[in-house]
Amino acid sequence: MIPSARRVQGVYLTLLLGNTLAASFIWGINTLFLLDAGLTNFEAFAANAFFTAGMVLFEIPTGVVADTIGRRASYLLGTITLSSSTVLYWLLWLWHAPFFWWAVASMLLGLGFTFFSGATDAWMVDALTFTGYKGSLESVFGRALVVTGAAMFAGSVLGGVIAQVTNLGVPFLLRAGVLVLMFVFAFVAMRDVGFTPDRSMGPWRATRNVLSQSIEHGMRKRSVRYVILSAPFASGVGIYAFYALQPYLLELYGDPKAYSVAGLAAAILSLAQAAGGIFAPRLRRLFAKRTTAIIGASLASIVILVAMGLTAFFWFAVVLLVIWGFVFAVAGPVRQAYLNDMIPSQQRATVLSFDSLFGSLGGVVIQPALGRAADLWGYGTSLVIGGAIELIGIPFLLASRRQGDPSDSAGARGDAGETGEAEAAPTTP
Template sequence: MISDILTFPLVRVRDINRNIVGKDVRTVYYVVTALRDLAVGFVSATYALFLLSKGLTILEMNLVNVFFMVGNFVFEIPTGVYADFFGRKKSVVIHGVLLGLSGLVYFFSNSFWYFVAAELLAALAYTFISGALDAWLADNVGENWVGRTDYIFSQGQVFSKVALIVGGMTGAYFGSLNLAYPWFLVFMSTTFMTLIAAMYMKNDSPTRAHLGVRSGVKQMMKIAKDSFSYGLGHPVVLWLIITTFVSFLAFQPLNMFWAPRFSAMAGGQVSVTGWVWAVMSAMMLAGSYLTRLYVKKRMVYWKIMILSVLLMAVPVLLSSVSPMFLVAVGFFVVHEVGRGIDRPMKISYINQYLPADKRATLLSFDSMVGKIAAALGLIGFGWLAQNSSFAVSWMVSGLMLLTLIPLYLQVKKKEENFS
């Protein structure tokens, strides 16, 4: 407060208070964001290795993750409605409690169905915080920051990526001692995050005192109806949603099998996955930076998307046939640049064709399509890898990603016709 007064001696007291409020809210947002993603990072490099170490087959490991995707699909809309009706702070606190419980269940468990229970808890946790933390920031940031939240969100992404990298390397180290230890770190991190959120997040007023079952069902039916009627009826939006389905389908063997494949190629070392994870995160961050450059240069969207496809597919194919550890890892981390471009550009692309009153609904629909594709990809590629190899599943994934090129050319054609 003293520094604010010294820096701005001529502003009125109420303006100083606005600055302080905005600063406090931003600090809490950055801390909660970092702790949330630190928890994710702790198990990112060891997740698959942990499940395989408990005797699960490759297909069973993927099926555990299918329950997470299904849980996300089922819980996403009800928890979003809860945040709007009962307050965003409550949603963030509930997220921390549920994710901490999920970490404890994983830490103490040894069987498939206990892992499924942990995944469902985690899915419910992530849907509670999905959108709620960002909405809380926008609602409470203060008058001086209204219209400038994009800067805060971008800064939050920096904290997020750093936390993911630190968490991944730390989790891999503790995982090399015992693959269950990273789950206890998840519990510790989320407990601390929950306390921070409960004590320092400003209370926000719910928009309604009570939400009944009937109104919740009506809300979900309205969202589904609006999504299907507009999304499937608009030629450009429809084809962009199809690309979401294909890409999420193809991503699953890359998401699930990189750690066991590279750990095996490195002679069974667990700690090496932390370093690989750090480089992967850095390369994705580089892709996000390239996205900003492309946007500034006003490059045509479909051309950028095809470039991202090539940056994803070609390195994956080369990595899949590389028998040497460093070569395989080198090609694989390059594909993360393409993924860093892919999702933010896709969201920006589709947003051009979404009306403001339906935007959140249709983006939610696009997200749901991605989750359905992810669940199918986990099952299909889990079966393929179990009956062949991780490398073969990556080769199929790379070829599937290449099919996005004619799909984006179709988007270009539909754009021309639409115009």
């Protein structure tokens, strides 16, 4: 039975909905949670850095799982690992555990997310190709941002309110519970189609092969290489800024215990991202090249970060946060589509994981460095420094643009199939 393009997108969007809802329960309070457990700013962002270090360490091995066992298996393992390590995080908060154990638990959280990174998107792209889908990937990734934005809004608001009514630990237990439900859904609804796992090699040989394929299709192709090399700067700064804005906005607000305000700020960001997801395909058509949209969004992000770091007014910072989220959301689908169009199907999960690995590398170094800057000079100064760091990635994006890859012009004004459904293959009984 050949699934319809609509059903594939439905399953994909449901997976993202559940993952994002689970994750967003703690997005508005995560830094506050770590500080409440007795960690300093440096230790809190160092814990986040160990999370990204776990993603770096496990990206390739979990890429092997996705490409040799299956994308569905990778997703199921991710839900189990992430649910278990979230409960461990809650226990460490109860015990006010020393930093060493936070580092270990954070790396396990990173392991959980690496089972998702690359595998979920690759599953969707291959399944859509299998159905004969002719629409643009920007449209699908744009819908994904709308769904994840709505889930983030609901989860962030609920997480902040529940934390204020109960305590900072309850949202972590809710996250673990939702992940268990997502395991059940994926077990029933998710099937690997359009992709045949290669199980002919043992794990060690497969790992070497995955690394080799990552280098071949991710680093030796210049247009892909430069996009990947830009990832550490944008991702590292973006992760730090997202979590630093929690205590920074409360500082500007004047009440460090107003957890619902922190959750509301994350929710506002989610709405901005949803709006960006809606408009991403339309705004993409304004540019002849995808790299133009990506570079423009990166420059806008830098200006906004600097402005947020310099302001002393809470509501102005919230407005800037909305614009930052919108810019991020517009750039995300375009970048994803650009990369996916340049990567062969068989190596798609591998190279997307490799890209995620480089983004995580930025987080390993940049997060604790900016966290230390926040300890010394305050959150505002650390955001300004973050903007300067993100600027380093712009020359790499310009270098990718200069390669003139055909994928850079795909999906431009006048391309057919933006709606993504009219040309999809019909459902076959």
